[in-house]
Amino acid sequence: MRSPVDCLLTTAGLPLFLVDICLDVLAAVEFYKEGSYPSLGVLLVLLIGSSVLVQLYSWLWYSYDHFDMKTRVEESAKPGLAVLHWVQLGIYVRCVQSSSRASGSSCCSDCDSQEEDKVAFLNQDLSMLRIIETFSESAPQIVLMLAVLLQDGSLEPFQVLKTVGSLSAVAYCVTTYHRCLRSFLPGKEEQSVLSSLVFFTWNLLLLAARIVALALFASVFPCFIFTHFVCSWLLFCYFAWWADTDFMDSVGGEWLYRATVGLIWYFDWFNVVDGKTRNRAILYHAWILLDIFVLCGLWFWKMSWDPPGFELSRLQAAIVWGAVVAGYASGLVLRIVYYTCFHPKLNKVETPTGPSRPPLRNKRMKKLAENFYSSSADVELDFD
Numbered sequence: 103m104r105s106p107v108d109c110l111l112t113t114a115g116l117p118l119f120l121v122d123i124c125l126d127v128l129a130a131v132e133f134y135k136e137g138s139y140p141s142l143g144v145l146l147v148l149l150i151g152s153s154v155l156v157q158l159y160s161w162l163w164y165s166y167d168h169f170d171m172k173t174r175v176e177e178s179a180k181p182g183l184a185v186l187h188w189v190q191l192g193i194y195v196r197c198v199q200s201s202s203r204a205s206g207s208s209c210c211s212d213c214d215s216q217e218e219d220k221v222a223f224l225n226q227d228l229s230m231l232r233i234i235e236t237f238s239e240s241a242p243q244i245v246l247m248l249a250v251l252l253q254d255g256s257l258e259p260f261q262v263l264k265t266v267g268s269l270s271a272v273a274y275c276v277t278t279y280h281r282c283l284r285s286f287l288p289g290k291e292e293q294s295v296l297s298s299l300v301f302f303t304w305n306l307l308l309l310a311a312r313i314v315a316l317a318l319f320a321s322v323f324p325c326f327i328f329t330h331f332v333c334s335w336l337l338f339c340y341f342a343w344w345a346d347t348d349f350m351d352s353v354g355g356e357w358l359y360r361a362t363v364g365l366i367w368y369f370d371w372f373n374v375v376d377g378k379t380r381n382r383a384i385l386y387h388a389w390i391l392l393d394i395f396v397l398c399g400l401w402f403w404k405m406s407w408d409p410p411g412f413e414l415s416r417l418q419a420a421i422v423w424g425a426v427v428a429g430y431a432s433g434l435v436l437r438i439v440y441y442t443c444f445h446p447k448l449n450k451v452e453t454p455t456g457p458s459r460p461p462l463r464n465k466r467m468k469k470l471a472e473n474f475y476s477s478s479a480d481v482e483l484d485f486d
Contacts, residue, residue: 122240126145126149126239126243129145129243129247130142130145130146130149133145138250141246141250144246145243145246148238148239148242148243148246149239151238151239152234152235152238152239153190153239154190155234155235155238155362156193156231156234156235156238157187157188157190157192157193158187158358159230159231159234159358160187160192160193160196160227160231161183161184161187161192162350162352162355162358163227163466164183166350166351166352166355166466169183173224175195175198176195176196179195183195193228193231196224196227196228196231197228222464223464225282226282226283226464226467227464227466227467229278229279229282229283229467230279230466230467230470232275232278232279233275233276233279233366233372234362234366236272236275236276237365237366237368237369237370238362238365240268240271240272240275241272241309241313241369243268244265244268244269244272244313244317245313245316245317245320245327246320247265247268248265248313248314248317248321249317249318249320249321249324249327250321251265252317252318252321253321253324266310269306269309269310269313270306272309272313273302273305273306273309274302276302276305276309276370277298277301277302277305280298280301281298282467283467283470283471294444296444297440297444300436300439300440300444301440301444303436304433304434304436304437304439304440305370305433306433307429307430307432307433307436308370308371308430308433308434308437309369309370310429311394311426311427311429311430311433312369312370312390312394312430313369314426314429315393315394315397315398315426315430316330316397318397318398318401318422318426319397319398319400319401321401322400322401322404322405323400323404330397331368334368334393335361335364335365335368336364337364338363338364338365338367338368339360339361339363339364341364341367342359342360342361342363342364342367342374343360345374345375345382346375347359347360347363347374347375348469349374349466349469349470350466351466367386371383371386371387373470373473374473375473376469376472376473379473387434390430391427391430391431391434394426394427394430395427398422398423398426398427399423401419401423402416402419402420402422402423405419406419
């Protein structure tokens with residue numbers, strides 16, 4: 103039986119999606135009322151682009167599974183599944199079924215193990231779709247909102263609190279994805295609250311420092327942030343290709359995945375190959391730390407030379423510069439603590455004893471779990 107925490111996170115998936123839509127609409131209306139049409143245009147591109155990307159992944163995964171519907175909701179929606187994805191509603195079929203099954207069966211003490219496997223299968227795909235949505239919409243949207251606030255010089259305590267909440271939501275999504283991958287561990291051992299809290303905290307520190315650095319740069323160089331993104335994204339896409347990822351079941355789908363990995367890497371580290379990746383992670387974080395240092399340094403130079411709508415003393419600007427860099431460094435330290443004390447190391451797999459049933463396999467997410475948890479390239483994760 104799954105832990106109550108995992109059941110709660112799964113059940114809350116659909117309401118959180120709906121709340122996110124409402125907040126996106128309110129943000130668009132606010133930009134329209136203020137006459138901030140360039141910001142409104144960027145926001146609409148993010149919202150539409152992210153939705154199309156997520157629906158495309160959802161449709162491709164259905165096709166890879168040969169449209170083998172595992173639930174009644176999916177089966178009833180099968181005749182119109184293509185239309186639902188075309189009108190950007192396909193992912194909500196997954197959300198509705200995952201939430202209803204999580205609340206109705208997998209959280210019960212007498213739940214059927216096969217039903218629990220179905221919930222796990224649905225939730226594993228959904229967690230990856232949420233990661234894609236988070237880094238293609240939510241994270242860029244926070245950069246946009248924060249940059250606009252910095253340009254206006256209207257960074258009030260409530261707005262700061264709202265930004266912290268948005269950043270926490272991104273880190274929360276990464277944490278739930280991590281907990282979902284844990285279902286592939288031998289014995290499906292439950293993750294402690296302390297482990298999740300440490301994981302959430304270091305992700306929050308890294309993401310906050312990265313997003314704030316991008317927002318600071320965008321607030322004084324709004325045009326150059328697009329150049330920075332395109333150049334960085336192309337570089338990350340090249341390394342994703344060089345890493346020879348093998349996540350999707352088609353050539354076109356794999357290139358889409360590599361492009362998506364490049365987008366995620368623009369904000370956060372995402373392990374895409376199995377085996378020891380310590381050197382790659384060190385190289386990535388060193389590059390991002392240098393990039394944050396340069397972006398904040400350019401912001402400091404601009405604020406000292408030609409500040410926008412408000413002024414900061416050189417000392418205040420220097421403190422902000424140092425705080426952002428120190429925040430990322432603190433996240434790296436806490437990350438080392440997590441991987442030293444809390445991250446499971448899988449050097450071998452225990453052979454299950456007694457009768458067993460054929461497991462419901464989610465092969466694509468199994469690959470990601472191997473990438474995240476394995477300490478050697480030849481490790482295999484249990485599905486029993």
